[in-house]
Amino acid sequence: MKHATGHDDSESSRASAYLPTTPEGVGRLILRGARLIDGTGGEVVLDSEIEVDGARIVYAGPARRRAEPTDGVPDATVVDLTGKTILPGFIDAHVHLGLAVEDQPAEAARFESERVFRMGVRANQTLMAGVTTVRDLGGIDRGVRDAVEADLIRGPRMHIAVVPLSPTGGHTDFTLPNGRPVPMGLPMDPIIDTDDDVKRMVRLLIRGGADVIKVCTTGGVSSPTDTPDDIGVPEEHVRLIVAETAKRSRQPVAAHAQGTEGIKAAVRGGAASVEHGYGIDDEGIDLMLEHGTFLVPTLSSALRVPGPRDVPAYLYEKKVKWSAIARERVAAALDAGVRTALGTDAGVCPHGQNLREPVHAVELGLSPMEAIVAGTRNAAELLRLDADIGTLRSGRLADIIVVDFDPIADITPLADPDNVKAVLQGGALVKDREAWFPDPPARAQISY
Ligand SMILES: [Zn+2]
Known part of the structure; x- marks a missing residue:
């Protein structure tokens, strides 16, 4: 059965749906080590890296190997999310x-x-x-x-x-x-x-x-x-x-x-x-x-x-x-x-x-x-917003959630909002239950 996830990408994104904005993150953020489910229905990336610049994702995929996590992005804040899972908001x-x-x-x-x-x-x-x-x-x-x-x-x-x-x-x-x-x-x-x-x-x-x-x-x-x-x-x-x-x-x-x-x-x-x-x-x-x-x-x-x-x-x-x-x-x-x-x-x-x-x-x-x-x-x-949200790919808005279980193995913990440990919206950190993210710049946009 099932072609529910098999819709052709080329048809997506016509025209002019209104893109609602939210407050944006600031600076560069690198999320490393998490299992990545990017929303496309493609393979889960077991050791992933996502780089966010302001509101948008500039890289999402397998971890990039280099001597220092910030090589090439010296001003970035690096967050180690090994053992966690990242999904689109x-x-x-x-x-x-x-x-x-x-x-x-x-x-x-x-x-x-x-x-x-x-x-x-x-x-x-x-x-x-x-x-x-x-x-x-x-x-x-x-x-x-x-x-x-x-x-x-x-x-x-x-x-x-x-x-x-x-x-x-x-x-x-x-x-x-x-x-x-x-x-x-x-x-x-x-x-x-x-x-x-x-x-x-x-x-x-x-x-x-x-x-x-x-x-x-x-x-x-x-x-x-x-x-x-x-x-x-x-x-x-x-x-x-x-x-x-x-x-x-x-x-x-x-x-x-x-x-x-x-x-x-x-x-x-x-x-x-x-x-x-x-x-x-x-x-x-x-x-x-x-x-x-x-x-x-x-x-x-x-x-x-x-x-x-x-x-x-x-x-x-x-x-x-x-x-x-x-x-x-x-x-x-x-x-x-x-x-x-x-x-x-x-x-x-x-x-x-x-x-x-x-x-x-x-x-x-x-x-x-x-x-x-x-x-x-x-x-x-x-919603005709697939050019901006719904998947974690380069160019999309950084609407991201982080959980500490594998929803592919068992999806039921998602039902409890307490199990959604962190939420980024447009690159701004709006929830961080376990304090996985460092203090500014990741939090800088939260004003209250
Ligand atoms: Zn209704």
């Missing part, structure tokens, strides 16, 4: 920093100022889990992304969808049957019914800084009034959105699609990714292979079934049913070699435990290497 292609599963009723009642601080904490937890880039698929505005870039909060690089689009009565229509709105704190009203609504919403989203357009082609599990089998945004509107973005910045279209028919509507309409994909049938798998559509299976949320008394009865029943469907059908899609990018739906599951996702992907049939590639290179391709 992971990319979680599906989060909601504006939501918290443990906190739903309280979230709506909060003052906006407190909500913003809480988002900052979640962003930080995500980064500390080893995720240096996220795609937020609904619920936050550009201010959160900008705050990371301005170093007001420390969090992952961010692509944002702002709000997910649905028809009236669809998955993200939060109006009650009596016509009163449920206060969700969304940046704008996400309802599209007509062609004109579709065009206007896409233009408003692009004006508002959306890096990705999210549509709901089906209902969902957590919503009380619709199900994954309900059709939401129809195929022709997906196609219209793809056409509208093609005139502009070519934002990828991400489709929340859980039931069998809505998944096919999303793929036929030209969505770049099927988010969730729980009920995909064999025809849907063939269509995804044919179109090169990514699957973002959000297993951290799909496989998480709360206790029967922890949630309303409708939700418990839906969770049990759709979790079993996902376990079987996502496994079939992975086995068929559908292009897979990892995403957790954090917000629907807890934040800061994002690297449970590759562990779940292995549970459902990927090899540890395939799961790592899905969370690094593949996700970077989905």
Whole structure:
């Protein structure tokens, strides 16, 4: 099986995805001796060397032999990471920093100022889990992304969808049957019914800084009034959105699609990714292979079934049913070699435990290497940022995590954020649990 990691490099990196910035490292850094998993799916390098200059990698590969580690780079800081493993910073292609599963009723009642601080904490937890880039698929505005870039909060690089689009009565229509709105704190009203609504919403989203357009082609599990089998945004509107973005910045279209028919509507309409994909049938798998559509299976949320008394009865029943469907059908899609990018739906599951996702992907049939590639290179391709992130090669940004185990032998320790010992983002050291890195210059960019 498996060609999930076999996508041809030459196709990658079209054009103009917005590259979110983060504070940059300073000076030269040489990381020596670690096992290197570079995100490409290629051979593990057992005794590696990575040289970082400022924000970017200038060398990544086998250790270079010379009399002194700094020969040729006299001003470099050398860090010995023998016995450790280096991987690319992971990319979680599906989060909601504006939501918290443990906190739903309280979230709506909060003052906006407190909500913003809480988002900052979640962003930080995500980064500390080893995720240096996220795609937020609904619920936050550009201010959160900008705050990371301005170093007001420390969090992952961010692509944002702002709000997910649905028809009236669809998955993200939060109006009650009596016509009163449920206060969700969304940046704008996400309802599209007509062609004109579709065009206007896409233009408003692009004006508002959306890096990705999210549509709901089906209902969902957590919503009380619709199900994954309900059709939401129809195929022709997906196609219209793809056409509208093609005139502009070519934002990828991400489709929340859980039931069998809505998944096919999303793929036929030209969505770049099927988010969730729980009920995909064999025809849907063939269509995804044919179109090169990514699957973002959000297993951290799909496989998480709360206790029967922890949630309303409708939700418990839906969770049990759709979790079993996902376990079987996502496994079939992975086995068929559908292009897979990892995403957790954090917000629907807890934040800061994002690297449970590759562990779940292995549970459902990927090899540890395939799961790592899905969370690094593949996700970077989905975000159209693969020229800059997702792999550890010369010229890429130095988004790097360090662990003290071999995830190819056993990937499960990745799930615990405490096992992600060090994180570099754009060459700046943002986590160093074991004090493996020397004091400045490696730490010089950390201002708080
Ligand atoms: Zn979601």
